[in-house]
Amino acid sequence: MRCFDTSRIYIKAGDGGNGCVAFRREKFVEHGGPSGGNGGRGGNVWAVADDGLNSLSTFRGQVHFRADNGVNGQGSNCDGADAEDLMVKVPLGTIVRRRDAGSDEPPLAELITPGQRALLAAGGRGGRGNFSFKTARDRAPTIAEKGEKGEELWVDLELKVVADVGIIGVPNAGKSTLLSVVTAARPKIANYPFTTLVPNLGVCEMDYRTTVFADVPGLLEGAHEGLGLGHEFLRHVQRCRVLVHVIDGTSPDPVGDFNAINLELELFNPGLRDKPQIVAYNKIDTPDSGDFWELVADQLTNEYGVAPDRLFPISAATGQGVTALVRAVRAVLDELGPATLSYETNALNQTALPARRDVRIDEFVVSVEEVSTSGAGGGDGGSRVFYVEGEGIERFAQMTNWDYYEAVKRFQRVLEVSGINSALRARGVKTGESVVIGDTEFSWSDDQSDAAVYDSWLRDMKDRGVNRQGTARWPHPDVR
Known part of the structure; x- marks a missing residue:
């Protein structure tokens, strides 16, 4: 038996498009100039509440959701x-949480009203083309x-149904039959326990x-500890405003069933005991049930404090008392x-695209990792790797x-003005040691001159097998 009210999916927003390097070269365009366009924004991933769905079973066959990438910029x-x-x-x-989120961490979103949506992953912004870098000094x-x-x-989805009334009771008490009588819903009905494996919703018009x-779906003793499908069933009771407690009149101990279900509700969430309940004594049309109605009603009223005006003998099969x-x-x-x-979180109804969070480049942390290497003579040598961590x-x-x-x-200049180079020097970085920033790794050099940076760039291009891009002006590689 599987109850599709929890699921785990992977979401990936689209990458931004690359910027373009291009120049105007038309015969009659004076001075030409840069004309590289910017890349387009990548697609965002939104969660949207759809009132046409009643479970998370649609995520059985599809786990990965990827938005499209932005289009690259072009010339002109x-x-x-x-x-x-x-x-x-x-x-x-549906409640959306990050995978492995802590118990005190609020969910990413909680979608309750039809059409409500929440941003789960923001698409990357497009890269700027060379037209955006044009200045008076660099034309x-x-x-x-x-x-x-x-x-x-990765996010975890959890479904807690939104309904005015929740029909609860032991397995095979007649809950699905009652739902089919008061609404147009057509749940599976059979003469054995656990016929219903997922919550069913129906609208009663009267x-x-x-x-x-x-x-x-039916609860068992020990459901609050996860016995059977306890947690999958109990979570749906939390959002119901009123509970209709269906008692199986043909049960050997109807009052015991009533007490056991209420105990499971309280053990799962103490707040559930404060929800108003209306007790429906079902199967009154059968002799085994109808003969004991008055006795059961008297016991529920005197021993368990159930108000007489909230006790109803019904027959879900015939519609009597419904x-x-x-x-x-x-x-x-x-x-x-x-x-x-x-709501479980305040950041819920995100109908507008929020701005991407601004981060500062000068906010970073430098850590050092010792790496041992074996020398040719059998001795051990040591080198270090410096990790610069910071979102910006x-x-x-x-x-x-x-x-x-x-x-x-430009990157070298940013390392200098942001204080990263100073921080690395303070940690004792030496020439030839590796520095890692995100997915980028390079070797440190104490020589920060233009000629040294140019030589290093040419070697990197050659090692990667990439042809030299753009124009090579100053500095010339032979100039020192």
């Missing part, structure tokens, strides 16, 4: 197109940025009013007042296009 100042956003449809009542820049990587993460009922039960439920809902759904500098390194010398010069 043509910016790349932004990618379309990806909408992941989830049923109402022909040969530099462009790569597109920013889109966010990616007296020109509508009420949403949810059939919560109308009075529904009207009593609506009377309780009227007493409670308008529905006020409780890692993002900057990822967007740097290392195929252009001006981009390498």
Whole structure:
């Protein structure tokens, strides 16, 4: 038996498009100039509440969701197109959390109303083309940025159905039959326990009013500890405003079943004991049940404090007493007042795209890792790897296009003005030792001159088998 109210999916926002390096070369365009366009934004990934879904079973066959990448920029100042956003449809009542999130960490989103949506992963911004780098001092820049990587993460989905009334009770008490009588829902009905494996929703239309009922699958003693499918069933009771407790009148101990279910609710969540309950003594049409109705009603009233006006003998199979039960439920809902759904997080109804969080490049941490290497003579030598960790500098390194010398010069200048070079020197970095920033690794050199940076860039291009991009002006590799 599987209850599809939890799922784990992987989401990946689209990467931004790369910027372009291009120049105007038309015969009658005076002075030409840079004309490289910017890349387009990558697609975002949204979770959207869809009232046409009632479970997470749609995620059985698809686990990975990837938005499209932005289009690269082109010449003639043509910016790349932004990618379309990806909408992941989830049923109402879905809670989205990061994988392995702590118990005190708020969820990413909680979708309750139809059409409500929340941003799960933001697409990367497009890289700038060389037209964006044009200045009064540099009128022909040969530099462009790569597109920013889109966010990616694993998330856990948890469904808690949103309904006015939750129908609870022991297995085979007649909950699904009652739902099929009061609503147009057609749940599976059979004469054996655990016929229902997933919650079923139905809308009851009576007296020109509508009420949403949810059939919560049967509970067992020990459900609060996860016995059977306890947790999968109990979580759906939390959002119901009123509970209809269906008692199987043919059970050997109807009162014991009633007490056991209430105990499981309280052990799972103490707040559930405060929810108003209406008791429906089912199968009154059978002799084994109808003969003991008055005895059971008296015991529930005197020993367990159930109000007489909240006790109803019904027959879900024949419809006897069902109308009075529904009207009593609506009377309780009227007493409670308008529905006020409780949210688990404040950042929920994200209908607008938020700006990407600003980060500072000069906020970083430098750590050192010792790496042992075996010498040719059998001795052990030691080298170190320096890790520079910071969201701002890692993002900057990822967007740097290392195929252009001006981009390498710009990156070197940022390392200096942000204080990263000073921090590395303070940690005792030496020439030839490795420095890692995000996915980028390079060797440290004490010589920071233009000629040294140019030589290093040429060697890197040769090692990667990439042809030299742009124009090679100053410095010339032979100049020192």
